[in-house]
Amino acid sequence: MHALAHTFEAAGLSTVVVNMMPVWGRRFGTPRTLGVEFPFGHPIGLPDEPALQTRVVRAALDLLVTAAPPPPVVADFPEAWPGDFDHWKRAWHPAEPSPIILWLREQAAQRARERG
Amino acid sequence: MVDSYRWLPPSLKGYFEAMQVPAPVAPPWTPVTKPLSQLRIALVTTAGINVRGVEPPFDYEGERARPDWGDPTFRILPHDLVQDQVQTGHLHINNDDIDRDVNVALPITRMLEFEAAGVIGSLAPTNYSFMGYQPDTTEWRKTYAPEVARRMTAEGVDAVLLTPV
Numbered sequence: 001m002h003a004l005a006h007t008f009e010a011a012g013l014s015t016v017v018v019n020m021m022p023v024w025g026r027r028f029g030t031p032r033t034l035g036v037e038f039p040f041g042h043p044i045g046l047p048d049e050p051a052l053q054t055r056v057v058r059a060a061l062d063l064l065v066t067a068a069p070p071p072p073v074v075a076d077f078p079e080a081w082p083g084d085f086d087h088w089k090r091a092w093h094p095a096e097p098s099p100i101i102l103w104l105r106e107q108a109a110q111r112a113r114e115r116g
Numbered sequence: 117m118v119d120s121y122r123w124l125p126p127s128l129k130g131y132f133e134a135m136q137v138p139a140p141v142a143p144p145w146t147p148v149t150k151p152l153s154q155l156r157i158a159l160v161t162t163a164g165i166n167v168r169g170v171e172p173p174f175d176y177e178g179e180r181a182r183p184d185w186g187d188p189t190f191r192i193l194p195h196d197l198v199q200d201q202v203q204t205g206h207l208h209i210n211n212d213d214i215d216r217d218v219n220v221a222l223p224i225t226r227m228l229e230f231e232a233a234g235v236i237g238s239l240a241p242t243n244y245s246f247m248g249y250q251p252d253t254t255e256w257r258k259t260y261a262p263e264v265a266r267r268m269t270a271e272g273v274d275a276v277l278l279t280p281v
Contacts, residue, residue: 001162001248001278001280003250003253003256003257003261004160004162004246004256004261004264004278005276005278006143006144006257007256007257007261007262007265008160008261008264008265008268008276009143009144009145009146010144011262011265011266011268011269012146012269013146013158013265013268013269013273013274013275013276014146014147014148014274014275014276015146015275015276015277015278016275016276016277016278017278017279017280018277018278018279018280019280020120020123020280020281021120021121022118022120023120023121023132024120027137028137029141029143030143031143031144031145031146035117035118035120036118037118037119037122039123040123040208040209040281041163041206041209041210041211041213041214041220041221041281042213042220042221042281043220043221043279043280043281044219044220044221044222044223044226044279045219045220046213046220047213047216047217047219047220048216048217050219050225050226053219053220053223053226054226054229056223057223057226057227057230057277058230058235060277061152061157061230061235061236061277062152064148064152064155064275064277065148065151065152065155069145069147070145071143071145072143076117076118077118088123089123091210092123092209092210093209093210094206094207094208094209094210094211095210096207098183098207098208098249099179099180099183099207100183100184100249100251102183103183103184
């Protein structure tokens with residue numbers, strides 16, 4: 001994501017990123033980041049909850065126009081995720097593990113077999 | 117402070133913290149020179165969305181064949197996108213809620229409301245999706261992000277709201 005933001009900024013477009021992992025905004029130097037402590041796949045909130053979505057987008061737009069250099073500027077969205085933590089910690093994952101996770105598991109299994 | 121690792125398995129926190137990344141060197145910064153109410157803003161998500169029947173889905177079969185590769189291309193999402201047109205397939209998240217309400221990742225309805233209320237100048241006619249699993253961002257940086265930047269500039273876009281998933 002920082003690669004996109006950096007390219008857009010260099011082309012004269014101001015950017016703001018809503019990121020569930022704002023640590024990357026700090027580590028990669030993304031110009032403006034709004035951190036949201038939301039589960040993956042849900043940077044703007046819950047489905048069919050327009051009031052929450054509106055607050056997140058408004059916070060990002062306000063950061064866009066108020067952030068002062070030097071970058072990276074990272075701010076936190078102040079609201080906690082409204083859903084149940086134990087449910088959502090599982091629910092954001094895909095039904096089937098991603099190809100890289102499957103590959104890493106196969107590699108680990110292979111190493112275990114080789115160790116006998 | 118937002119905990120970036122809250123939703124990840126604990127083992128991944130150590131992995132990410134140990135990951136070496138290049139030190140940011142003078143990140144580019146384009147100042148905002150107009151009030152929010154005059155800005156034309158484009159949306160860019162990495163949710164891997166395409167418009168059903170208009171453009172093909174991202175190459176998820178290619179990723180299954182080469183798990184260390186992600187499709188670096190982009191798809192066009194018009195500002196009048198409707199939910200029935202939204203096609204997903206990102207292999208690293210549960211897409212069910214995006215299939216139900218695209219605004220959880222691409223807040224197109226919220227931005228149109230802000231446009232109607234005069235909070236922003238306008239939502240760009242064209243918005244974009246990438247697919248965020250990119251172990252190597254070379255093609256993004258060299259080819260596809262500059263192409264999207266050119267298209268946005270041609271449409272008079274001032275600023276971009278990015279939503280990685």
